Amino acid sequence: MTLFNLGAREAGHYAEPVTLADLVEQGEARSVVLESGDEVAALKPYLNRLELVVLRFPIFRDGRGFTQARELREYLHFGGEIRVEGHVLPDQADFLKRCGVDSVVLPEGSDVRPWERQLKRYSVSFQRSVLPEKVLDVGTRVAR
Amino acid sequence: MTTAIGQYQYDQVDRDFLAARIEEFSEQVARRLDGALTEDEFKPLRLMNGLYLQLHAYMLRVAVPYGTLNAAQVRAFADVARRYDRGYGHFTTRQNIQFNWIRLEDTPDILRLLADVDMHALQTSGNCIRNVTSDEFAGAAADELVDPRVHAEILRQWSTLHPEFTFLPRKFKIAISGSPNDRVAARFHDIGVIARPGDDGRVVFQIFVGGGLGRTPIVGQELYDSVPEERLLATLEAIIRVYNAHGRRDNIYKARIKILVQALGVAAYRNEVEAELAQMDIARYRLSPEMVASIEARFAAPDLQAPEGAAAVLAEQRAQNMVFDRWVRSNTHAHRSEGHIIAVVSLKPPGEIPGDVTADQLDRLAGLSERFAYGELRTTHLQNVVFGHVRQDQLYDLWRGLVDVGLGAPNVGLIGDIVACPGLDYCALANARSIPIAQKLGARFADMTLQEQIGALQINISGCINACGHHHAGHIGLLGVDKRGEEFFQMTLGGRADDQATVGKILGPALPEDDTVDAIARIVDRYLQERSGQESFLETLKRVGEAPFKEAAYDTV
Amino acid sequence: MKRAVRVGAGEGLVITANRLLDGAIVWLSADHTWQTAIQRAEVLVSDAVSERLEGVQSRAQADGVVGIYEIAVRPEVGGPVPLTMRERIRAFGPTVHPQFAYEQQEGAGA
Numbered sequence: 153m154t155l156f157n158l159g160a161r162e163a164g165h166y167a168e169p170v171t172l173a174d175l176v177e178q179g180e181a182r183s184v185v186l187e188s189g190d191e192v193a194a195l196k197p198y199l200n201r202l203e204l205v206v207l208r209f210p211i212f213r214d215g216r217g218f219t220q221a222r223e224l225r226e227y228l229h230f231g232g233e234i235r236v237e238g239h240v241l242p243d244q245a246d247f248l249k250r251c252g253v254d255s256v257v258l259p260e261g262s263d264v265r266p267w268e269r270q271l272k273r274y275s276v277s278f279q280r281s282v283l284p285e286k287v288l289d290v291g292t293r294v295a296r
Numbered sequence: 297m298t299t300a301i302g303q304y305q306y307d308q309v310d311r312d313f314l315a316a317r318i319e320e321f322s323e324q325v326a327r328r329l330d331g332a333l334t335e336d337e338f339k340p341l342r343l344m345n346g347l348y349l350q351l352h353a354y355m356l357r358v359a360v361p362y363g364t365l366n367a368a369q370v371r372a373f374a375d376v377a378r379r380y381d382r383g384y385g386h387f388t389t390r391q392n393i394q395f396n397w398i399r400l401e402d403t404p405d406i407l408r409l410l411a412d413v414d415m416h417a418l419q420t421s422g423n424c425i426r427n428v429t430s431d432e433f434a435g436a437a438a439d440e441l442v443d444p445r446v447h448a449e450i451l452r453q454w455s456t457l458h459p460e461f462t463f464l465p466r467k468f469k470i471a472i473s474g475s476p477n478d479r480v481a482a483r484f485h486d487i488g489v490i491a492r493p494g495d496d497g498r499v500v501f502q503i504f505v506g507g508g509l510g511r512t513p514i515v516g517q518e519l520y521d522s523v524p525e526e527r528l529l530a531t532l533e534a535i536i537r538v539y540n541a542h543g544r545r546d547n548i549y550k551a552r553i554k555i556l557v558q559a560l561g562v563a564a565y566r567n568e569v570e571a572e573l574a575q576m577d578i579a580r581y582r583l584s585p586e587m588v589a590s591i592e593a594r595f596a597a598p599d600l601q602a603p604e605g606a607a608a609v610l611a612e613q614r615a616q617n618m619v620f621d622r623w624v625r626s627n628t629h630a631h632r633s634e635g636h637i638i639a640v641v642s643l644k645p646p647g648e649i650p651g652d653v654t655a656d657q658l659d660r661l662a663g664l665s666e667r668f669a670y671g672e673l674r675t676t677h678l679q680n681v682v683f684g685h686v687r688q689d690q691l692y693d694l695w696r697g698l699v700d701v702g703l704g705a706p707n708v709g710l711i712g713d714i715v716a717c718p719g720l721d722y723c724a725l726a727n728a729r730s731i732p733i734a735q736k737l738g739a740r741f742a743d744m745t746l747q748e749q750i751g752a753l754q755i756n757i758s759g760c761i762n763a764c765g766h767h768h769a770g771h772i773g774l775l776g777v778d779k780r781g782e783e784f785f786q787m788t789l790g791g792r793a794d795d796q797a798t799v800g801k802i803l804g805p806a807l808p809e810d811d812t813v814d815a816i817a818r819i820v821d822r823y824l825q826e827r828s829g830q831e832s833f834l835e836t837l838k839r840v841g842e843a844p845f846k847e848a849a850y851d852t853v
Numbered sequence: 854m855k856r857a858v859r860v861g862a863g864e865g866l867v868i869t870a871n872r873l874l875d876g877a878i879v880w881l882s883a884d885h886t887w888q889t890a891i892q893r894a895e896v897l898v899s900d901a902v903s904e905r906l907e908g909v910q911s912r913a914q915a916d917g918v919v920g921i922y923e924i925a926v927r928p929e930v931g932g933p934v935p936l937t938m939r940e941r942i943r944a945f946g947p948t949v950h951p952q953f954a955y956e957q958q959e960g961a962g963a
């Protein structure tokens with residue numbers, strides 16, 4: 153597999169992530185993998201120990217992961233790494249990044265150029281995100 | 297280029313953004329062609345650019361934000377129709393325009409041509425927040441409390457490439473109006489917003505949620521009575537976040553927000569929204585007066601100057617020309633400013649395809665808008681177009697120009713003003729053809745005197761249960777069904793989309809096309825017998841119930 | 854659309870798709886190429902269809918077609934005529950714009 157970094161944070165090395173059910177059982181794991189139907193709020197008791205949250209996309213059209221990532225950053229103030237695995241497209245790179253995702257797991261040998269291009273594509277966005285973006289002077293615009 | 301009047305004026309940042317978006321789409325097309333993207337992956341991506349694959353070709357749906365166009369944009373549509381389509385455009389019930397004969401390989405060029413006049417096809421399809429619709433009389437109607445276009449534009453921008461809400465369970469439609477007379481079908485939208493002035497002079501918003509048509513027609517319910525302007529975006533984000541997290545994804549027919557609202561109940565949905573708001577970093581979502589002002593500053597207001605006595609000129613011309621007078625009675629609406637009037641152009645000439653315009657007609661409409669309407673044209677959710685600000689003393693000349701291009705039908709709001717989806721002639725999902733039956737009905741009731749005598753009667757036709765023709769909201773609704781390979785039509789009565797929104801009730805068994813046309817003729821006859829005084833069809837239906845109409849419909853001697 | 858296509862006596866099946874580049878409707882001919890005129894379509898018996906479908910599915914990307922499926926037709930002198938209104942509209946053009954009908958293009962290659 154290939155790890156692609158969406159932002160400045162370098163993907164770290166962690167023990168194999170456990171499922172949410174296992175986390176609840178054991179409690180001491182430092183990395184967890186959430187399915188798209190899992191509630192992010194369930195991570196609250198374990199936050200100070202967690203270093204990595206992996207969000208699994210069963211298919212790229214299932215957009216629940218975007219909300220999960222945003223809730224992790226905005227509601228739980230999670231400062232560790234958020235990683236996405238499963239079926240995602242390079243066309244979603246910027247969306248993932250702006251929702252607070254740091255890295256993406258790609259199949260071995262994937263072409264990362266479309267991912268890189270997508271991250272550089274826009275110099276403006278039209279709504280605030282969880283990133284520290286500069287607010288511009290017109291409407292809801294922010295600089296990238 | 298003419299100055300846009302009721303429309304946000306782009307700057308270089310907006311233009312650069314559109315250019316980058318088109319570049320993105322061109323690359324997606326290239327990746328599809330070389331096989332890097334499968335059709336299943338490409339489809340949602342092209343849909344977010346308004347590109348469908350229909351029966352005969354691709355169909356491109358171009359966004360008309362809050363239904364407002366300038367003359368240059370209308371000419372660009374004519375250009376697309378001529379160069380890349382077969383000479384036609386088709387206005388839809390969501391104020392957009394569709395081109396039915398498009399090639400995938402031409403699409404990036406078409407998008408560039410449109411971008412030259414600040415137009416795009418963004419988010420006119422796909423499971424994202426769709427083009428925001430608004431009142432076709434915005435900024436002009438005498439009954440308006442708040443001009444909704446500034447906030448419609450804010451919503452358009454805020455929803456553009458929204459990082460969190462671009463892969464929702466299903467499409468998401470928002471409409472906004474600033475008049476108590478709902479002309480946007482707010483209660484049949486995923487979110488309907490009605491703006492009005494608040495106590496402190498800032499705007500407040502009444503918010504309806506969970507309305508929709510389709511397989512499960514539901515009238516939206518009020519979620520909030522008055523959301524302050526500063527909290528508008530926060531509230532919408534919270535509503536949609538709840539939906540994105542909990543809306544069903546296992547069954548596309550149960551994936552709309554209306555199903556979730558029904559499942560939870562509106563009170564529980566409100567609790568969920570409140571729980572989100574309580575955790576959200578509200579400052580980040582604040583819509584400040586400065587932000588609103590910066591958008592408002594990009595709109596130009598027309599300098600409405602009508603000469604003294606404009607109204608008298610119009611009265612005189614009406615007195616002299618009965619045909620013109622009839623058109624004024626049906627196709628105009630009161631304007632807020634003295635000496636002005638709103639003119640509605642019917643795109644339903646008897647026997648023609650509802651909503652269709654030729655490239656030549658588009659060019660002429662553009663020219664007329666420049667001469668008579670400050671270079672502005674609006675589209676309506678009933679597939680017509682509107683000149684928002686017309687001087688009363690010039691209305692006659694405008695009308696003459698319209699008659700000249702075959703667009704003088706005096707039938708707005710009458711039985712000939714039929715709404716119909718593309719149906720089986722174009723649409724890959726259809727059960728039956730919607731257009732031929734619309735044409736037959738149009739021809740059957742072509743007599744304008746009869747139409748006027750019948751009065752307000754809205755017929756809506758959909759070719760399948762997706763309800764693009766809003767059949768549930770028609771006073772008489774027709775739904776195409778397939779009965780062993782034959783096209784049949786199921787009739788509903790009593791639907792309406794206004795502030796008393798109601799889902800029409802099924803009258804009885806579906807009928808074949810010609811029998812349906814006859815049945816409607818008998819229903820109309822029966823109404824004319826039953827009505828007392830100046831009662832409208834809906835009023836008579838309410839008073840006498842559906843029994844007499846059912847009897848008339850199925851009375852095949 | 855995913856219902857098994859039923860074929861009566863004297864009826865057959867043809868395979869159809871849309872071309873990726875321009876969306877045009879195409880029909881599978883006897884020489885396994887995609888043609889824009891239904892008159893050139895090969896009429897198959899039920900048994901032959903699934904194997905043929907598998908073959909063209911696997912070549913869809915190379916052939917530049919999408920949405921491959923089979924439809925029932927009645928063979929007639931002028932060529933196969935689809936049994937359903939939907940497929941007749943696909944084969945012969947929209948009923949509401951006679952000028953867009955496909956018959957004139959008979960024989961046009963893919």
Ligand code: HEM
Binds near residue numbers: 350394509723
């Ligand atoms: C020809 C290609 C079209 C296709 C494939 C198509 C497809 C669909 C589908 C699948 C739905 C149902 C979505 C759902 O309930 O989740 C829908 C709804 C709708 N369509 Fe279309 N449509 C087409 C054209 C049009 C046109 C031409 C109009 C306008 C005249 C239109 C207006 C609408 C509207 C307003 C709805 C919303 C109904 C509701 O509130 O549920 N569509 N469309």
Ligand code: SF4
Binds near residue numbers: 717718730764
């Ligand atoms: S109602 Fe059905 S037939 Fe009509 S356009 Fe929508 S999907 Fe097609």
